[in-house]
Amino acid sequence: MASQPAVVRVTLTARARRFARHGRWREILHNGPLLTAIVLAGTVAFQILYLIPASREVAATLLHGDNVLEMVTFLALASACVLGARLTFQLRRDGHPTLIWGFFLLFSVGLFVVAMEEISWGQWLFFWKTPEGWKEINRQGETNLHNLPGLFGRSEWMRLTFASGGLVGVLAVRRTSLRPLATPPSMTGVFVIMTAYILLDLVDDLFDVPWLFTTFSSMSEFMEMLIGLAAVAYFVLKREELLGPPLPGP
Secondary structure (H helix, E strand, C coil): CCCHHHHHHHHHHHHHHHHHHHCHHHHHHHCHHHHHHHHHHHHHHHHHHHHCHHHHHHHHHHHCCCCHHHHHHHHHHHHHHHHHHHHHHHHHHCCCCHHHHHHHHHHHHHHHHHHHHHCHHHHHHHCCCCCHHHHHHCCCCCCCCCCCCCCCCCHHHHHHHHHHHHHHHHHHHHCCCCHHHCCCHHHHHHHHHHHHHHHHHHHHHHCCCCHHHHHHHHCHHHHHHHHHHHHHHHHHHHHHHHHCCCCCCC
16 A cells, blocks of 8 residues: 555646646636736736835845746746757657757757856856856856856847747748747737836936836846746747647546
8 A cells, every 4th residue: 555655746746747738827828818917917016016115125135146036037948948859859750840840959959058057057056166267257256158258247138139039930920931930929918028128128228217217127037037937838839739739638
């Protein structure tokens, strides 16, 4: 007879698998207006949390690097990388055009690099010391690329590239050859929100603006988290579109 902990473990595993395959979150991903409303409400609510003096310290702590939002971002990017890699190999095995699985492969590799940059290639998790030669040229003394001279302070442009790329991907549906790569229509609003916030962040960097605008720069970690989650949603929806929805099961 199985022990009580083993039964609980099996039950939790079954529930997690059922939620991943058939949870209501999949319906939300297909519902563009609802998905947009949820993302917009969450984003504005978090910004208000930062604006209110009584809760600003809590929001600032969450937005600080090496904290909750950054870990969620890393996990989302890593999950998207795995989903993208699995989709790539299945499409290649099934004989889909090289353009399709090749794009997904490059996208997955890019997500892997960004995910590892989030945790300084493991340094943030395992706390090993930065090599002295690298420490001297890294603006924050960490083992990563985005704090090197020439890249430091330019992450807004990287975020804008992703968000605007998602909007361009919406138009790809007009070309038959690119349709398998196109951004799912239900995600259009999400990419509009991210692009708008990132552009307002850039306005703060380029011009002398009122204090309210400076809070958009403070939301950069939140935008990175949305980028990671959007990448997960993209691959989940593309897998359903190209390979079909998850099979019914327990």
